[in-house]
Amino acid sequence: MLKEERQQTILSEVDLHNRILITDIAEALDVSIDTIRRDVKELDAEKKLRKVHGGAISMGFMTNSARNTNIYKLADKAAIAAKAVGMLRDGAVIFLDGGTTCMELARIIPENLNLTCFTISLPVAMELSHKANINVISIGGQISKEAQIAIGANAIHHISEIRFDYSFIGTGYVDATYGLTEFDWDIVQIKKAVIKASKKTVLLSISEKLNSQHRYKTCDINSINTMITELKPDDNLLKAFKNHDIKIL
Amino acid sequence: MLKEERQQTILSEVDLHNRILITDIAEALDVSIDTIRRDVKELDAEKKLRKVHGGAISMGFMTNSARNTNIYKLADKAAIAAKAVGMLRDGAVIFLDGGTTCMELARIIPENLNLTCFTISLPVAMELSHKANINVISIGGQISKEAQIAIGANAIHHISEIRFDYSFIGTGYVDATYGLTEFDWDIVQIKKAVIKASKKTVLLSISEKLNSQHRYKTCDINSINTMITELKPDDNLLKAFKNHDIKIL
């Protein structure tokens, strides 16, 4: 049997069953395990599959279409995410909200960090699922079509049964006196539940959202323990928040 | 024997068998291995075949199974999805499994259909969330990194509290006598729960998976109410399944 032929067979098996065991294939093709190992290594280098301990898995499952390229103020959001990632410690149990800023945070969480991440966001869950050392738990529920997050009583109930070390949340609007507000009532309910379930709540928000408000209130500004914007902590825009007991990064 | 004549023979052999060994051809045509080697080199330069170590491989064979961008056997899976979508009725409460075939079904569900769709798959949930008239409910749980689906006790418990009109599931392996089997124990548990929670279970499987089996058993073939493959219902390959009480589409 030709090497090429063998590799094609391996690819077919991976495509068909999504995953294979090195030993299974070696036995099926009647060649040594080493050979299959080398084949899989090559195919992995060619990005035709992904080698994992003991076998290989299909790329098709891993390719995420969730990575949107045109995110508003991505640079600012990346700066916020960079600050936020510095708060993460091995072994922490955290919650990640939906939204592009949290998505950015999810994206840059280091591979080697051991975390348990809960999230209501489908894209965030997909992004995190690519990281080897992160235990991802999605909170189920009715899916909000706009935000692609789980909402509703079920999700809220679930959240109420957990205790997060840190929760990283976004908000639609934030104001020093009126607190965090939203356009959407369902989302407010979810965020209330998250804040209640968190030892520490971290708000991620670009400065553009500062001093804005809307109809439904999530919480007072005091309910937030840490606020992260893309600005330097001593920026004038943040002065109004300094009076409160909030750590500003 | 003319050079041209020889090369034609090589090409037809490659087309017929998808692959050849240099040594085989040399022996068959009774010329030196060097000559065949040179011939193959030329034909490779003309892109009439692909030279590999030890032999040559048909171009068709290559492009057929080594696509890295597309989903394996997408055409077949689309055919299956098309049959499955015909079973959907307004107002139904259904379950959609993970996997590329179910993903394909999710993709082609019509916009105007009113459905309540439960799913454990993050990509499927995201796909469905784009459809206006579909109420998407994700079942939460620990996320399996390979399959990007929720697994574990929590997900299973959730599923047990629902009653689906129809569940559309895939399987790793299926055999008329051994039933549905999987590579992964966790996934078997989820599927068992789904089948138990469904009034009718519909298996989506490309014919390539027929008559294959693996370590862990999901259910007997009788637990399936409807089986959909890309084949015509009267295909010979499906004969073994006709003895059972299964509707074949």
Next chain:
DNA sequence: CAAAATAACGCATATATTTGCATGGATTCA
């Protein structure tokens, strides 16, 4: 037609690739 030019072929030799095995280190799982 015949000589020259060109191409094809096979052989020998040096180089490269593939493969299985052995060893020691890493990873996983109970």
Next chain:
DNA sequence: TGAATCCATGCAAATATATGCGTTATTTTG
């Protein structure tokens, strides 16, 4: 943590490849 499994690496044997060269067709050309 310890046993089992998996992985990386080096090595040697087998096999495949490239190349030069001499011999033998085949074609060209005067």
